[in-house]
Amino acid sequence: MKPLRVTLFVIAFLILSSQTFRHAYVRWIEVRTSALDKYKTDAEKRISNAKSLQDLLSAYETAQRDVEKERANKANAGAAGQERVTASQPGDETTAADRKLRLRLAIEEWEGQTKEIRELHMFWIAGLVSLATGLLLFRFAADRWVAISLVILAYSEMIWATCPGFRVFSLISWVLLMFTHRWLQMLEKRRDIP
Numbered sequence: 001m002k003p004l005r006v007t008l009f010v011i012a013f014l015i016l017s018s019q020t021f022r023h024a025y026v027r028w029i030e031v032r033t034s035a036l037d038k039y040k041t042d043a044e045k046r047i048s049n050a051k052s053l054q055d056l057l058s059a060y061e062t063a064q065r066d067v068e069k070e071r072a073n074k075a076n077a078g079a080a081g082q083e084r085v086t087a088s089q090p091g092d093e094t095t096a097a098d099r100k101l102r103l104r105l106a107i108e109e110w111e112g113q114t115k116e117i118r119e120l121h122m123f124w125i126a127g128l129v130s131l132a133t134g135l136l137l138f139r140f141a142a143d144r145w146v147a148i149s150l151v152i153l154a155y156s157e158m159i160w161a162t163c164p165g166f167r168v169f170s171l172i173s174w175v176l177l178m179f180t181h182r183w184l185q186m187l188e189k190r191r192d193i194p
Contacts, residue, residue: 006145013149014156021126021157029122031115036107123161130154
């Protein structure tokens with residue numbers, strides 16, 4: 001019965017302490033602001049300041065009415081025979097909107113990479129602290145199960161931070177897709193051999 005209790009303790013300790021590290025990171029360390037926050041439109045500000053679903057629904061209803069009015073105005077302008085001006089010269093509205101979109105994507109990518117680096121540092125520090133604590137307990141404490149749990153936790157935190165495959169499932173799916181494709185090629189080659 002004692003080995004079962006120790007095993008359950010180790011598993012529970014690993015799960016709870018690793019989640020505690022992640023929750024602490026999200027709660028106190030993770031940056032939730034962007035350099036682009038000062039350029040938010042009114043709609044984006046209303047979305048971020050919404051307190052309930054009703055606030056968002058009222059904003060959506062207003063936006064929907066505005067879209068319908070614009071469609072009606074465009075239809076009336078087209079029916080009256082007015083020509084629409086299209087922006088196709090460099091430096092006009094579509095090019096500026098294109099440039100703005102590209103810059104926004106570049107800024108968001110930069111902030112994402114900065115966030116990943118900060119996350120990597122935090123989880124490695126947590127892993128190293130857990131490793132040092134585990135090794136000290138292993139050396140000086142009578143109960144070594146806690147020490148072994150801390151060492152396992154340390155390595156799991158460092159692996160979690162270093163391997164994006166655990167967090168980005170699309171990467172795993174690409175690897176599986178490549179593996180499956182290669183496997184099918186090998187089977188097809190074997191089928192061709194008489």
